[in-house]
Amino acid sequence: QVQLVQSGAEVKKPGASVKVSCKASGYTLSSYAIHWVRQAPGQRLEWMGWINPGNGDTKYSQKLQGRVTITRDTSASTVYMEVRSLRSEDTAVYYCSRFAVTLDFWGQGTLVTVSS
Amino acid sequence: EIVLTQSPGTLSLSPGERAALSCRASQSVCSTCLAWYQQKPGQAPRLLIYRTSSRPTGIPDRFSGSGSGTDFTLTISSLEPEDFAVYYCQQYGISPITFGGGTKVEIK
Numbered sequence: 001q002v003q004l005v006q007s008g009a010e011v012k013k014p015g016a017s018v019k020v021s022c023k024a025s026g027y028t029l030s031s032y033a034i035h036w037v038r039q040a041p042g043q044r045l046e047w048m049g050w051i052n053p054g055n056g057d058t059k060y061s062q063k064l065q066g067r068v069t070i071t072r073d074t075s076a077s078t079v080y081m082e083v084r085s086l087r088s089e090d091t092a093v094y095y096c097s098r099f100a101v102t103l104d105f106w107g108q109g110t111l112v113t114v115s116s
Numbered sequence: 117e118i119v120l121t122q123s124p125g126t127l128s129l130s131p132g133e134r135a136a137l138s139c140r141a142s143q144s145v146c147s148t149c150l151a152w153y154q155q156k157p158g159q160a161p162r163l164l165i166y167r168t169s170s171r172p173t174g175i176p177d178r179f180s181g182s183g184s185g186t187d188f189t190l191t192i193s194s195l196e197p198e199d200f201a202v203y204y205c206q207q208y209g210i211s212p213i214t215f216g217g218g219t220k221v222e223i224k
Contacts, residue, residue, distance in 0.1 A: 035213070044205060045161065061212050095160055102151045102208050104172065106160035114208040 002026040004034075004096050004107035008090075011113045012086050020080040020110045022096030029072070030054040034079045034101040036070060040092040050099065051079060086114045118142055120174045120216035135192040144185050146198060149209025149211040152181055152190045153196035155218075157199045164203075195221070203205050 007021040011028050035050040049060035051070040072079045083090060094110045097103040119142040130136055150168045153161035163172055165181035178193040192199055200223050205216040
């Protein structure tokens, strides 16, 4: 069965970077795009960007452009999402999700806390 | 970007009752580009409806979606205890993908 398993919770200081992984199983990673969505406390879901694991093409939200990078390692069936120059408002649960017809399967989420 | 506005913010109902959740878009959304998700505390969103009215395998038929243009509705025909959760609409036709603010369905 399709599964996306994310790395564990992180606590970072303002200005630091965080890199979250998303390991896919149950299907071929290169067959579907992987998107990243985050949810700050009490806020709506926010789309961050996506990657085509087949060729590495990426697209990011305008709000996060320049601070976010999504990469992949197809040999490990894993996608990575890095956020740099972290701010307190980046505190959120970060999700990876497979895009078939839409975002059909989701990872369990990774809590990233930014605090001094 | 397309802004999605969901109403009501909270719906207080009893098990067995019918729920109707609204999602209004700031501009027209293609009928194949609107989805609904259910989210419970501490869990990831779960896809309920895609392409406005299609259900993925395993989603009960008490969940149905309808609508077109800028107005969409998720209907739960008879609430089960496990249906009390937050529901989000999402459009994926025009980048960036956007989500509504959510409707919480709570036990009355």
